[in-house]
Amino acid sequence: MNSDTRQRIVMTALEMFYVKGYNSTSIADILSRSQVHSGSLYHCFPGKQDLLVAVLEFYRDGIEDNLLSIAWADQTDPIEKIFALLNGYRIGLLMSDFQHGCPIGNLALEISEPDPRIRELLDVNFANWIDAVERCLNSANERLPAGTDTHALAEFILTIMEGAIMQARTARDIAVFDRNITVLRQHINLLLEKAKEPS
Amino acid sequence: MNSDTRQRIVMTALEMFYVKGYNSTSIADILSRSQVHSGSLYHCFPGKQDLLVAVLEFYRDGIEDNLLSIAWADQTDPIEKIFALLNGYRIGLLMSDFQHGCPIGNLALEISEPDPRIRELLDVNFANWIDAVERCLNSANERLPAGTDTHALAEFILTIMEGAIMQARTARDIAVFDRNITVLRQHINLLLEKAKEPS
DNA sequence: TGAAAACTTGAATGATCGATCAAGTGAGTG
DNA sequence: CACTCACTTGATCGATCATTCAAGTTTTCA
Numbered sequence: 001m002n003s004d005t006r007q008r009i010v011m012t013a014l015e016m017f018y019v020k021g022y023n024s025t026s027i028a029d030i031l032s033r034s035q036v037h038s039g040s041l042y043h044c045f046p047g048k049q050d051l052l053v054a055v056l057e058f059y060r061d062g063i064e065d066n067l068l069s070i071a072w073a074d075q076t077d078p079i080e081k082i083f084a085l086l087n088g089y090r091i092g093l094l095m096s097d098f099q100h101g102c103p104i105g106n107l108a109l110e111i112s113e114p115d116p117r118i119r120e121l122l123d124v125n126f127a128n129w130i131d132a133v134e135r136c137l138n139s140a141n142e143r144l145p146a147g148t149d150t151h152a153l154a155e156f157i158l159t160i161m162e163g164a165i166m167q168a169r170t171a172r173d174i175a176v177f178d179r180n181i182t183v184l185r186q187h188i189n190l191l192l193e194k195a196k197e198p199s
Numbered sequence: 200m201n202s203d204t205r206q207r208i209v210m211t212a213l214e215m216f217y218v219k220g221y222n223s224t225s226i227a228d229i230l231s232r233s234q235v236h237s238g239s240l241y242h243c244f245p246g247k248q249d250l251l252v253a254v255l256e257f258y259r260d261g262i263e264d265n266l267l268s269i270a271w272a273d274q275t276d277p278i279e280k281i282f283a284l285l286n287g288y289r290i291g292l293l294m295s296d297f298q299h300g301c302p303i304g305n306l307a308l309e310i311s312e313p314d315p316r317i318r319e320l321l322d323v324n325f326a327n328w329i330d331a332v333e334r335c336l337n338s339a340n341e342r343l344p345a346g347t348d349t350h351a352l353a354e355f356i357l358t359i360m361e362g363a364i365m366q367a368r369t370a371r372d373i374a375v376f377d378r379n380i381t382v383l384r385q386h387i388n389l390l391l392e393k394a395k396e397p398s
Numbered sequence: 399t400g401a402a403a404a405c406t407t408g409a410a411t412g413a414t415c416g417a418t419c420a421a422g423t424g425a426g427t428g
Numbered sequence: 429c430a431c432t433c434a435c436t437t438g439a440t441c442g443a444t445c446a447t448t449c450a451a452g453t454t455t456t457c458a
Contacts, residue, residue: 163358
């Protein structure tokens with residue numbers, strides 16, 4: 001397996017699935033953009049679905065190096081880490097003129113009857129993201145009300161990220177995204193305040 | 200324009216776009232399911248995009264009769280109206296084995312480079328949904344903290360609905376949806392409690 | 399009643415899709 | 429040097445895509 005060719009194919013597919021979606025990206029698109037011929041592609045991958053699997057495995061294996069470590073550079077406060085992560089998606093929206101949202105979320109809604117491998121990989125990617133946020137919340141444990149369900153709260157934050165991106169892309173207006181994050185911030189502040197109460 | 204044929208086409212397209220998505224639904228699919236021949240379809244619609252426009256116009260014009268009035272039967276409390284609306288999507292997920300999410304949200308993420316008409320129609324549909332929730336919040340105005348941004352909160356609730364559906368569909372687990380709604384409920388309760396404080 | 403307009407039928411079109419494969423290249427190994 | 433085998437080339441395949449259109453049928457209305 002020529003890993004240079006394979007990697008070029010995967011990175012091209014990753015980028016095109018991100019911008020155009022899975023169904024709207026043709027093999028011919030990927031071939032011309034990656035400067036690879038069809039025989040080489042089908043030497044590395046049995047079919048288009050396996051290309052998607054490879055892309056999702058790349059996301060899964062690279063969450064630390066390609067996402068978290070970048071968003072969390074210079075961040076120490078665990079609560080601020082969460083907002084720094086969300087801000088990464090905000091920047092992605094702005095820099096791409098609202099083309100780049102969340103690659104996993106896009107695929108999750110686009111693929112209606114997924115291959116089991118693909119559904120599981122989408123699920124794992126979500127789970128890894130939730131875990132990362134949950135670790136932040138657990139680090140801030142003593143600042144949150146006793147008995148706070150940090151897993152549910154981490155899921156909630158993913159939910160807000162996905163929904164906020166969806167609305168901002170549709171409206172082509174970053175202010176929608178910002179208002180959503182502001183309400184999330186208010187919710188977190190309410191929790192922090194509640195934790196301070198003597199009760 | 201034979202409105203019977205037109206309506207049958209639109210309702211079939213609506214259903215198939217909902218379940219399979221826009222790109223994955225072929226004209227041939229719609230023709231066979233609606234028992235219409237291609238000439239009739241293209242007599243009514245210039246092309247596939249115009250079919251999507253008609254579907255989105257149907258959603259836009261039917262939000263009151265086809266969505267709100269059903270979800271809000273037997274609901275009087277404005278806050279509970281919001282949760283009843285969310286519960287409608289929960290039931291849709293369960294009854295369709297996680298096939299039915301939010302038709303607007305699905306299309307919003309799937310269509311990456313939309314025709315301006317389509318982007319605007321997606322936007323209008325979101326705006327109408329937000330308006331409906333905002334009206335509920337405004338009705339409960341005196342129970343919320345003074346100065347609450349009800350528009351931002353309504354956007355936030357749409358965000359949660361979309362994100363919760365996305366996660367529940369991917370995990371094929373309604374518990375994810377429920378946990379998200381629970382956290383939203385806690386946020387609303389925090390607001391209601393805060394409004395009671397003498398400050 | 400008769401002609402025009404609206405609508406239906408269904409075969410056909412060219413484009414594009416994912417996928418195949420025979421032939422060729424070249425690096426590594428005996 | 430000879431052989432192997434991973435890899436590349438690029439023409440080609442059948443399926444399916446959205447769309448077209450000539451011919452036929454029904455409805456409208458003067």
